[in-house]
Amino acid sequence: MIMRQLVAELFDCNAGIEDVDALLETAKRAAERAGATTIGEAHAEYQPHGLTAIVFLAESHILLTTWPEIKLLMVDVLLCNPDMSTATVLEEIKAQFCPDGTARTREVERVISTTPDELGDGDG
Amino acid sequence: MIMRQLVAELFDCNAGIEDVDALLETAKRAAERAGATTIGEAHAEYQPHGLTAIVFLAESHILLTTWPEIKLLMVDVLLCNPDMSTATVLEEIKAQFCPDGTARTREVERVISTTPDELGDGDG
Numbered sequence: 001m002i003m004r005q006l007v008a009e010l011f012d013c014n015a016g017i018e019d020v021d022a023l024l025e026t027a028k029r030a031a032e033r034a035g036a037t038t039i040g041e042a043h044a045e046y047q048p049h050g051l052t053a054i055v056f057l058a059e060s061h062i063l064l065t066t067w068p069e070i071k072l073l074m075v076d077v078l079l080c081n082p083d084m085s086t087a088t089v090l091e092e093i094k095a096q097f098c099p100d101g102t103a104r105t106r107e108v109e110r111v112i113s114t115t116p117d118e119l120g121d122g123d124g
Numbered sequence: 125m126i127m128r129q130l131v132a133e134l135f136d137c138n139a140g141i142e143d144v145d146a147l148l149e150t151a152k153r154a155a156e157r158a159g160a161t162t163i164g165e166a167h168a169e170y171q172p173h174g175l176t177a178i179v180f181l182a183e184s185h186i187l188l189t190t191w192p193e194i195k196l197l198m199v200d201v202l203l204c205n206p207d208m209s210t211a212t213v214l215e216e217i218k219a220q221f222c223p224d225g226t227a228r229t230r231e232v233e234r235v236i237s238t239t240p241d242e243l244g245d246g247d248g
Contacts, residue, residue, distance in 0.1 A: 106232070
């Protein structure tokens with residue numbers, strides 16, 4: 001099975017990215033919108049600012065890293081259910097924190113298999 | 125600043141990937157070998173098996189997701205210090221859990237900036 005991990009940087013984000021509770025609540029709401037199930041959460045704070053927050057999902061995770069001093073929010077989303085949309089998760093997070101900002105997004109293939117042979121392109 | 129996030133799947137891993145303490149201890153040792161500083165840790169367990177474990181670093185994070193039923197260990201490493209080696213982190217984790225297995229690795233560019241303009245290739 002090939003899953004696509006969504007990786008994004010969101011620019012020009014608002015001050016909400018300094019608020020760990022807002023980040024976690026938004027990530028959980030985004031997971032719910034995508035149909036995923038939250039099973040835990042954790043975070044770490046940096047000095048003088050910035051934090052990393054993770055929401056553990058039954059389907060894998062949403063990981064957020066913030067750089068408030070440059071208004072940057074980095075997002076990683078992996079949903080190990082092909083019927084669920086990582087784009088929906090990102091949309092919810094962007095709408096909350098960076099509605100007017102630019103998003104740079106791409107997808108990274110993750111191989112959920114006993115061997116890498118499932119890949120056709122031999123890139124690893 | 126462009127940082128390179130290391131993303132990997134490790135195949136044919138041993139039963140150690142079922143042990144959350146072993147995963148966290150190995151990730152912290154790997155971080156230390158790379159010169160990084162651990163500032164926290166967390167994990168979530170899946171039923172009937174598998175887990176996600178994260179070590180929060182002053183320089184960002186090491187994230188491990190395991191699929192013991194198919195002997196798979198997925199690794200994400202981001203070190204926001206260009207003098208530190210994500211390859212060193214992966215090497216330590218692979219040696220502990222998947223010494224004889226195949227590794228599929230690639231690097232994902234993360235933009236730590238106020239805009240995506242720092243990128244030359246306009247891929248996002």
